[in-house]
Amino acid sequence: MPHVTVSINGRDHVIGCGEGEEDRVRQLAAFVDKRATELVDGGMKVPDARLMMMTALMIADELATAYEELDAARAGGGSDGEANDGRAREIADRLEALAERMESFSSTG
Numbered sequence: 494m495p496h497v498t499v500s501i502n503g504r505d506h507v508i509g510c511g512e513g514e515e516d517r518v519r520q521l522a523a524f525v526d527k528r529a530t531e532l533v534d535g536g537m538k539v540p541d542a543r544l545m546m547m548t549a550l551m552i553a554d555e556l557a558t559a560y561e562e563l564d565a566a567r568a569g570g571g572s573d574g575e576a577n578d579g580r581a582r583e584i585a586d587r588l589e590a591l592a593e594r595m596e597s598f599s600s601t602g
Contacts, residue, residue: 501526502533502544528552559588 497508497515499522510518529548537544566581 497522499523499526502529502541504541525549525552555591559584559591 494509495512495515497510497518498505499508499519500506501522506522508518508522525545525548528551529544532544532547532551537547539547562584563581566584569580
């Protein structure tokens, strides 16, 4: 099993992953590090474990919101299909922007 060393909040962590998943793990770690840095730069002074929990909750909230909006757009198929198509496109655009941000973290880090 391959191992990848990633840095989050200035601390190195060795993570096991599947063969060929090393770059993806680095990308995800860079995304988590960026979000943790936002909390720390905002004045948050908490132990690492609590910082990681809060970071995970922030990311989970964003993901849950995206899923809720996507489900609502899919469920709203009634008579206003054009409006629903626009809403689905808006959600897709937001998810693409999030993916691009994650990609940029991996290419700059």
